[in-house]
Amino acid sequence: MTIESKGMAVSLKVPVSLEFFPPKTPEGVEKLRAVRAQLYALHPEFCSVTYGAGGSTQEGTFATVKDILSEGVAAASHFSCIGATKASVREELATLKAMGVKRLVALRGDLPSGYGVGGEFHYASDLVAFIRAETGSDFHIEVAAYPEIHPQAKSAQSDLEAFVTKVRAGADSAITQYFYNADAYFRFVDDVYKLGVDVPIVPGIMPITSSTQLMRFSDACGAEIPRWIRLRLQSFGDDTASIKAFGLDVVTDLCEQLCNAGVPALHFYSMNQSAATLEIAHRL
Numbered sequence: 001m002t003i004e005s006k007g008m009a010v011s012l013k014v015p016v017s018l019e020f021f022p023p024k025t026p027e028g029v030e031k032l033r034a035v036r037a038q039l040y041a042l043h044p045e046f047c048s049v050t051y052g053a054g055g056s057t058q059e060g061t062f063a064t065v066k067d068i069l070s071e072g073v074a075a076a077s078h079f080s081c082i083g084a085t086k087a088s089v090r091e092e093l094a095t096l097k098a099m100g101v102k103r104l105v106a107l108r109g110d111l112p113s114g115y116g117v118g119g120e121f122h123y124a125s126d127l128v129a130f131i132r133a134e135t136g137s138d139f140h141i142e143v144a145a146y147p148e149i150h151p152q153a154k155s156a157q158s159d160l161e162a163f164v165t166k167v168r169a170g171a172d173s174a175i176t177q178y179f180y181n182a183d184a185y186f187r188f189v190d191d192v193y194k195l196g197v198d199v200p201i202v203p204g205i206m207p208i209t210s211s212t213q214l215m216r217f218s219d220a221c222g223a224e225i226p227r228w229i230r231l232r233l234q235s236f237g238d239d240t241a242s243i244k245a246f247g248l249d250v251v252t253d254l255c256e257q258l259c260n261a262g263v264p265a266l267h268f269y270s271m272n273q274s275a276a277t278l279e280i281a282h283r284l
Contacts, residue, residue, distance in 0.1 A: 013259040013284060016042050017076075017175075017202070017267045018277070020068075021050045022060030031272070032064070036071065038274040042281055045265065046074040048105050048142075048175075058092060062099070069100055076142065077101055079131075080109020081121035086130065089121075093135055103140040105175065106131060106166075125162070125169040132170035143167065145174040145201055147188040148181070151222030160191055167197045174199060175267045178206035178223050180250065182257045200264035205255060207268070207276035208247025211236065248276065252283045259284065 018039055023029045036047070049064045061077055068075035077096055081089065096104070108124045121127050128141055143166040146159060153159035163174070179185060189201050206223075208214055211233040218225050225233075229250060236242040255266060268277045 012042070012281060014263060015045045015265040016281065017265060018042070018044045018047045019050065019204075019267065019269050020047060020064060020272055022064045023272070024060070028272075029064075029067075033067065035270070035272055035274045036068065036073075039270065039277060040071070040073060041278070044073065046076050046103055048076040048078060048103075048267075050078045051080055051109065062095065065096075065101060066099055074103065075101060076103035076105050076140075078105045078107060078109075079127070080107045081119065081124065081127035082109045083119040084127075085120050089127070089130060090134060093131065093139075097135070097138060101139070103142065104131065105142040105144070106171070107144055123162070123165075125165045128166055128169040128171050140172045141170060143171040143174050145176040145188065145192075146222070147176050147179050147184040148222060148224050160188075160195065163192055164195050164197050167192075167199055172199060173264075174201045176201060176204045177221060178204045178269055180226055180229055180254060181224065182254060182261075184224075185258070186261065202265045202267045203258050203263055204267045204269055205251060205280075207251050207271070207273075207280060208233070209244050209271070209273065209276050210240070211243050213271075244276070248279055248283070251276075252280050255280060255284055 020032060020036070023032050047068050049061050049068070051058070051061055058077075065075040065077045079092070079096075106124055106127045108121075108127070121130070124143060128143060131139060131141060143163070145163055146153070149156050149159045150162070153162070167174070176185060176188075185203055192201070206214070206217075214225065214233070215230075217223070232246060233243060236246065258266065268280075270277050
């Protein structure tokens, strides 16, 4: 696969997919449309759309999914089940199917603000099983994987078992939380393979463009920033050019390690920006 970037043909070693979050303003919608147009040079297999940080309604997610589909690109909707009922999920599945969506990212999710505790689903595996029972093979179902262990897991082993349960419930493939230690990913893949799981597990890639943003996200989601990376980022202070240059080197090296090891694809957490992802792809 090749892309045109900076006037040069770039060969990509593996397929890529991209993640976006739904904008909250009309200006954000237009900005994201321009970002997508640039990133489509990578010929993504699909683009996924989150519910936004902290949980929110599906309205913005579905609107962004609709825009991506209208641009001729496959779109995957994030689909969370906390606080949901079987009736509400059934209705949303029908809406997505009517839109032409063929891929879902099934998650437990954060509890949206304003919702009480409740719902008929407790785990992502419950949602996966329900989608399969209701829709058969209408949707390709992605689930989340946590090479550095889910922050709320009781133990590393229980986290592996939870992942296996999601796959056995009917998941087709998985996308990982981002990481900067390739060994954590390789160990996770080996461990679940030993437990009988052989679905594709696609590494999630987070470009490094802001030190403070990365620290905040990583604290929230349990992704480890290796000490040597953290200290280097801190040493740059407010020198954003140095942070971005260092980040490009680190993440490109990580992607090269993963590609050379034969990963099935790379899934880029774009943060609704194009420059870093395009530059990493260009370097690969």
